Amino acid sequence: MIDPAAVPAPIAIAAAGFALLGAVLTLLGTIGLVRLGSFFDRLHAPTLGASWGTGAILVASALLSVTDGEVAPLREIVIGAFILMTSAATMVTLAGAALHRERRERAAAGEPPPDAPAGERGTGNGADGVPPTDRPDPAGARAD
Amino acid sequence: MSATILIIALTMAQICLGLALCLACWRLVRGPRAQDRVLALDTIYITAMLMLLVSGMMRNSPYMFDAALIIGMLGFVGSVALARFLLRGEVIE
Numbered sequence: 001m002i003d004p005a006a007v008p009a010p011i012a013i014a015a016a017g018f019a020l021l022g023a024v025l026t027l028l029g030t031i032g033l034v035r036l037g038s039f040f041d042r043l044h045a046p047t048l049g050a051s052w053g054t055g056a057i058l059v060a061s062a063l064l065s066v067t068d069g070e071v072a073p074l075r076e077i078v079i080g081a082f083i084l085m086t087s088a089a090t091m092v093t094l095a096g097a098a099l100h101r102e103r104r105e106r107a108a109a110g111e112p113p114p115d116a117p118a119g120e121r122g123t124g125n126g127a128d129g130v131p132p133t134d135r136p137d138p139a140g141a142r143a144d
Numbered sequence: 145m146s147a148t149i150l151i152i153a154l155t156m157a158q159i160c161l162g163l164a165l166c167l168a169c170w171r172l173v174r175g176p177r178a179q180d181r182v183l184a185l186d187t188i189y190i191t192a193m194l195m196l197l198v199s200g201m202m203r204n205s206p207y208m209f210d211a212a213l214i215i216g217m218l219g220f221v222g223s224v225a226l227a228r229f230l231l232r233g234e235v236i237e
Contacts, residue, residue: 013149019201022157023157043183046186078213079209082220083216093224098177
């Protein structure tokens with residue numbers, strides 16, 4: 001651990017706080033990824049890590065590199081701008097692909113699409129024959 | 145004193161990110177559909193990038209930034225390619 005003790009105290013504490021904040025937010029996002037019920041709920045949880053998780057860790061890294069003698073934290077700005085632009089594109093593309101797949105399968109099975117208005121979709125617990133959000137697959141027909 | 149706080153905080157950040165990687169791997173293995181696995185892989189890319197950044201802060205080394213940038217770029221390209229494959233069955237039309 002070659003952490004220099006030459007970092008002034010307030011900046012060291014601020015960088016420590018930001019790095020911890022970013023890591024804890026990313027962990028919360030992945031806990032959501034594990035625990036949530038349907039794919040479209042799970043889609044949103046990791047964006048915690050992509051937005052404020054990445055942002056806070058980049059701020060901490062920028063603070064440390066500026067006190068280390070760089071004029072401007074150029075690397076962190078480049079990484080931050082790239083993640084900012086690409087995380088939204090990834091989420092939109094993946095959501096579109098998942099919606100397309102769900103629609104195709106529900107049309108083949110004769111059920112209403114996942115984005116139908118609430119009345120047509122039925123209650124969420126399968127009481128009226130419409131299965132709940134993450135469709136169970138007892139026959140293994142959709143295994144991939 | 146503040147250097148100790150910084151080292152402890154960065155170590156805890158690495159532990160949190162390591163846990164996040166393990167959870168995302170669990171979703172990668174368990175995810176009932178392919179889109180869950182693509183989402184988990186994208187999360188693994190971002191979390192690995194953050195892990196590299198925190199390691200770069202710990203070691204005071206400039207080389208980790210380049211590795212983080214490369215993982216970020218290739219991860220994005222891989223995730224979008226997989227999503228387009230799920231959508232159409234081919235990546236470039």
